[in-house]
Amino acid sequence: MGRFDGRVALVSGAGGGIGSAVADRLADEGATVVRTDLEAPAGGLVCDVTDSSSVTAAVAETLDRHGRLDVLANVAGIGIARCIEDVTLEEWKRVLDVNLTGTFLLSQAAVPALRSSRGAIVNMASVAGLRAAPYNAAYCASKGGVIMLTKSMAIELASAGVRVNAVCPASVDTDFLRNFALPEGADMALLTRGRSPMGRIIEPGEVAAAVAYLASDDAATVSGTTLVIDGAASA
Numbered sequence: 001m002g003r004f005d006g007r008v009a010l011v012s013g014a015g016g017g018i019g020s021a022v023a024d025r026l027a028d029e030g031a032t033v034v035r036t037d038l039e040a041p042a043g044g045l046v047c048d049v050t051d052s053s054s055v056t057a058a059v060a061e062t063l064d065r066h067g068r069l070d071v072l073a074n075v076a077g078i079g080i081a082r083c084i085e086d087v088t089l090e091e092w093k094r095v096l097d098v099n100l101t102g103t104f105l106l107s108q109a110a111v112p113a114l115r116s117s118r119g120a121i122v123n124m125a126s127v128a129g130l131r132a133a134p135y136n137a138a139y140c141a142s143k144g145g146v147i148m149l150t151k152s153m154a155i156e157l158a159s160a161g162v163r164v165n166a167v168c169p170a171s172v173d174t175d176f177l178r179n180f181a182l183p184e185g186a187d188m189a190l191l192t193r194g195r196s197p198m199g200r201i202i203e204p205g206e207v208a209a210a211v212a213y214l215a216s217d218d219a220a221t222v223s224g225t226t227l228v229i230d231g232a233a234s235a
């Protein structure tokens, strides 16, 4: 028997490295998973998390197809590495829009259904939301915002039985990390402090396992927390 038997999960950014691992993990544990991304993953839906009508439509389609929603995993996200002087207003807004506003919009659209199911939200924050990284002002600000959004919703929805948590991974082996280009002239000495004493990159499946725990009844009294997955880098 799986922890998510009979439950329905919606995952944003499910075409990406962590999102697909989260969707696979929840499905392996019995959930009916609605995978969403900018381009619909196989059998899934298009959902641009920055577009409120797209978000509303994705939640409505999930409820039409499956009649309920128990788990929302807000995984969609982007990052742009820039020296602070070079961040354009468009880049700043885009990172905040996808990472922070997108998490807010999809959560807001899902809350009525989650109240009915006494469900759970798991947000994809980052260690960058807790411990600043250079050349990542917009990304750090967005993920710090995701953490406070998580905590605020957790308090507000606790009496309704809806739990809201976040995971904060360090470097995970996905395209996001592979395409991460530091600005020219970046001071490498500023970048060493986040290195993991475990000396290895995190696998997407390891993040997915943490998301599944927080979304499951095993975490029935866990809400408003940030689960750091960084191999003791911030210990």
Ligand SMILES: NC(=O)c1ccc[n+]([C@@H]2O[C@H](COP(=O)([O-])OP(=O)(O)OC[C@H]3O[C@@H](n4cnc5c(N)ncnc54)[C@H](O)[C@@H]3O)[C@@H](O)[C@H]2O)c1
Pocket: 012, 013, 014, 015, 016, 017, 018, 019, 036, 037, 038, 039, 047, 048, 049, 050, 075, 076, 077, 078, 079, 098, 102, 124, 125, 126, 127, 168, 169, 170, 171, 172, 173, 174, 175, 176, 177
């Ligand atoms: N990879 C890492 O090192 C790492 C570490 C900490 C946190 N994270 C976070 O994990 C999440 C997933 O990252 P990943 O490593 O799987 O990256 P990824 O690039 O493989 O996947 C990100 C997905 O988000 C989707 N996306 C982008 N903009 C979107 C939008 N407007 N609407 C809907 N979907 C959109 C992309 O299409 C992509 O499929 C992100 O929130 C990221 O900030 C990643």
